[in-house]
Amino acid sequence: METKIGVLGTGTMGAGIVQLAAQSGHEVVACDASVEALEKAQIYVREGMDRFARRGAFSEDEAAAHYDRIHWTTNVEDLREADVAIEAIVEKTGPKKEALAALDALLPPEACIFTNTSSIPITELASATNRPEKVCGTHFFTPPPVREAVEIPRGPATSDETVERARELVRSFGKLPVVVDGDVPGFVANRFLTPMLLEACRLLEREAAPKEDIDLIVKKGLGFPIGPFELGDFIGLDVALDVISRIHEATGDPYYEPPEILRDLVRSGRLGHKTGGGFYD
Numbered sequence: 001m002e003t004k005i006g007v008l009g010t011g012t013m014g015a016g017i018v019q020l021a022a023q024s025g026h027e028v029v030a031c032d033a034s035v036e037a038l039e040k041a042q043i044y045v046r047e048g049m050d051r052f053a054r055r056g057a058f059s060e061d062e063a064a065a066h067y068d069r070i071h072w073t074t075n076v077e078d079l080r081e082a083d084v085a086i087e088a089i090v091e092k093t094g095p096k097k098e099a100l101a102a103l104d105a106l107l108p109p110e111a112c113i114f115t116n117t118s119s120i121p122i123t124e125l126a127s128a129t130n131r132p133e134k135v136c137g138t139h140f141f142t143p144p145p146v147r148e149a150v151e152i153p154r155g156p157a158t159s160d161e162t163v164e165r166a167r168e169l170v171r172s173f174g175k176l177p178v179v180v181d182g183d184v185p186g187f188v189a190n191r192f193l194t195p196m197l198l199e200a201c202r203l204l205e206r207e208a209a210p211k212e213d214i215d216l217i218v219k220k221g222l223g224f225p226i227g228p229f230e231l232g233d234f235i236g237l238d239v240a241l242d243v244i245s246r247i248h249e250a251t252g253d254p255y256y257e258p259p260e261i262l263r264d265l266v267r268s269g270r271l272g273h274k275t276g277g278g279f280y281d
């Protein structure tokens with residue numbers, strides 16, 4: 001299966017999805033509104049492909065061919081001929097609905113629109129388009145070239161054919177698709193991930209232990225591959241705050257009230273790896 005895939009948004013997730021799609025043999029149009037984000041993504045993808053080549057996943061010549069399959073652009077119109085678009089812009093409902101409406105107006109009628117949202121109900125996002133049956137989630141985890149499963153949140157309007165196309169696409173990336181209810185706040189993954197970060201923040205706020213020690217206990221005691229603060233920095237604290245806030249709003253459950261420490265870091269622009277510092281420098 002060779003498909004032309006449009007990826008809208010080449011930040012932390014979009015860049016990884018671009019890499020994964022291109023090294024799986026697809027032609028990719030990678031679009032971001034920001035030139036700086038595109039340039040960062042180009043470096044990320046080139047280095048990522050070089051790493052895969054060094055580990056023997058493919059040759060250096062193949063890595064170059066994979067990279068050449070990507071068309072980089074700031075012009076969303078370049079997605080016009082895509083067979084499928086994957087939206088990976090900021091986790092905010094308004095901008096995402098605008099982006100999906102723009103893609104709907106632009107793409108061929110048979111194209112599916114997939115969203116990488118972590119928490120926004122699929123029904124709400126699909127309502128911005130005239131093709132809600134062709135909309136569902138493809139929720140990649142970070143970093144997309146490495147994580148093995150991809151959540152596929154579907155809405156009641158998503159057709160079985162669209163779900164099958166999402167599954168096929170994810171399988172073509174060598175990943176495991178898992179279909180879930182796309183109107184459950186936080187889907188499945190973030191109902192596990194966000195409590196871990198919430199608990200970590202609350203323990204830090206009540207000075208139960210320093211952040212390094214909390215991460216250490218979770219990693220070396222519980223055997224998790226990464227500590228909650230390290231993971232938060234990796235995800236992006238703005239994204240984490242948006243997801244927690246949305247689950248809080250949707251469930252009305254005070255448990256999901258975003259911790260002050262997280263709000264403070266986001267307010268001060270410490271968003272994690274992408275800004276050079278978050279919980280850690």
Ligand SMILES: NC(=O)c1ccc[n+]([C@@H]2O[C@H](COP(=O)([O-])OP(=O)(O)OC[C@H]3O[C@@H](n4cnc5c(N)ncnc54)[C@H](O)[C@@H]3O)[C@@H](O)[C@H]2O)c1
Pocket residue numbers: 008009010011012013014031032033034037088089090091092095099116117118119139140141142234235236239274
């Ligand atoms: N960070 C994670 O670990 C993670 C994991 C799974 C899912 N997600 C989801 O993936 C999506 C993207 O998250 P991220 O962490 O990559 O965010 P990010 O902030 O790193 O990147 C977002 C990118 O979108 C671009 N952008 C914003 N509006 C745009 C528009 N209208 N058109 C084109 N480009 C636009 C920005 O310039 C930026 O480069 C979000 O929905 C998020 O919830 C994130």
